[in-house]
Amino acid sequence: MPGMFIDVEVDAKVAADAELTKKLVEVCTVSIFAAKDDGTLDIVEDNLDECVLCDLCIQAAPKGTVRVKKLYE
């Protein structure tokens, strides 16, 4: 479920990649990303509206594979 203001979409290929998941978890300063037990990506819905639009996740993954959506636009 998206947040009230922000939604984050990640391509399935990136979400399944343990290396990229690790990177996403590390760069996000508001803990929107977490790793599941098998190392794949989990999006923490409670934290979506904490997003500070820093773009670090967008830069950490291949171009276009992570998308941050402003739901108020």
Add this chain to the structure above:
Amino acid sequence: MSILITAQTTFIVQGITGREAVNLTRENLDYGAKIIGGVTPGRAGRDVYGVPVYDCVRDIVKAHGQPEGAIVSVPPRFTKDAVFEAIENGIKTIVIVTENIPRGQVAQMVELANLRGARIIGPNCLGIISPDEAKMGGVGGPAANTRQAYTKGPIGVMSRSGGMTTEIASTLTAAGLGQSTCVSIGGDAIIGTSYAELMPFFEADDETKAIAIYSEPGGRMEAELAEWVKENNSRLPIVAFMAGRFMDEMKGMRFGHAGTIVEGKEDTTAEKIERMEAAGIAVAERIEEIPGLIRSALSSKGIEV
């Protein structure tokens, strides 16, 4: 001209991988800052918006030469160590952003800085900005917002409140009065550099024609400024905005910054206003009165801005 920093000033960010530090690193870089390195122990090898991260200040000095300044943005428990590290590695201008540091530790930092000829701005501050030259700290926020609020000009600004530094600059800018340098000096009971200690810098800066300050209850800093102005026959008219007037009726309660608690009669806004006015400092009740008061003080000296 500017005081404390110039466009050429090189500095580092201690605690650079933290949430606030990441923000202010980007904001300072966007404003043209020369940030040559950052420190977070255990994170050497990373980079933050292209700024290389090291485990300690010494490694930055080794790799990139001597930085002139440091922004310290680490949790309160680690701040003293970070500041000591900056001082002992030859850094001369240190902006401490962190708040909630017990004053005993601040006193230690200031004492060491004095021994080594370094200057501390803060703690609990947003740093320094000389519009269109440089900024060092979170003052003004993102570069675009900073340019909107701060413009180059003849007014020096000093403020115990980081936020009110920008409010005052923004009001001055809207009235066509730019700023030479604005310093958010910090809201704690003991800070590295007070109004009176900054006055000689502004006094020596030809570009600065007048000073605006934000003041509040607590402490003796306004009294110290009033004394300085009287003793040094300052050429600079000063306009002070006084906030927290309601606190005079609420002795011993804590509002605002750690430094605001009213402990004695001398700490009240009424007493401060009296002392400042006696020293020729005009006191504003609303922020929007500041530009007019500055203009009339300057025009009585034959200076039009």
Add this chain to the structure above:
Amino acid sequence: MRFYEYESKALFAKHGLPLGTRQVVNSAAEARAAAEAIGGPTVIKGQVLSGGRMKAGAVKFADTPDEAAAEFEAVLPVIVNGESARSILIEEKSPIAHEYFVSVTWDGRRKLPVVLFSDMGGIDIEEVAETHPEHLSRTHFSTILPLSERVAKEAIGAVGVTGSDLNKLVPIVYKLIQLFLEYDLTLAEINPLAKLDDGRFIVLDGHLDMEAEARGDHKALLAELGIGDDETRQARPPTEFEIAGARVNAVDHRGVAGNVVEFDGNLGLIIGAGGGSLTLFDAVRKQGGKPANYCEIGGNPSMSKVKNLTKLILSKPGVDKIAVMMNVVSNTRVDIVARGVIKGCIEAGKDPAEVIAIFRIPGAWEDEGFKILAKHGVEYCDRSVSMYEAAGRACAKMGSN
């Protein structure tokens, strides 16, 4: 954060400062028993945080256990500056030859700790400073160079005390200095420090203040003294609402959304930052507004912190609307605060467009913030509306202008 006299004395005793025999009592019977055990004249003192208790009648003297019990009853109900006694301290009353004053505090101008010492103790020290400045010494000392007893000796000697009195006073003053530093105190005062007829020195009354920021570093001591986390030890005890506000701030370390102080008005305030809050609170009061609370947001609080503060303020009985106002912000973000207050309103079951009287936070990320506010129909303004004017608009909506 102020300590009661009995707590200060417990700390003094722990560190070997000389004290009279004493006991905290909570009933007349206990007072009588304590006086019997002391076995002589006693002094009965109400335990309050504010000064001026002698004048208010919260300090009495007794020669016998029966008198001590009677004076307990007399002191217990005395209100000092609106504060009733937490408990009663009963202490032996010894014949006094002379009274001294010693205090360690911070000098914000010199940025150093300072020992104030006077051989004219027991009276208002500001009066001594004015009328007999040669009887009050001020001795600054370093916080980074090794500390030694000479600081105490110089402080005492500076007012002309010499002989065996000097040598007996030095360790007492030195211990007070050590306590001051060890526990991050902002004030450590003994007044009076008494010389008894038999030549001994004892602490008659003491006053300690710990820096609020340092509480976390001294949890063991505070637990030992029985001081709870919720005891703010300000001029009055915190209300439930204020305690809830402190919790909102404490559960999340990101930024500040706290220092909530309760007032009885109808306009909830979400204001910041430190200086901006003072400015805005003045502006609301000046224009006839009735604040329901004071608070400070700043330092870039998380969305959820702002949300929880909003919910708390809206839950306060009598709050009709909230005003969300700050100075032009630099590190706090307009969009994050906008998200927090709107989500807070909605989770509290209110319409943000209806309940937010005004949103005046210009600055960092304002374009994003204003989009969010516009989408939810909230009235907002930019920096062209001054803080004073924004507060005035909120007051006007409350019909109190």
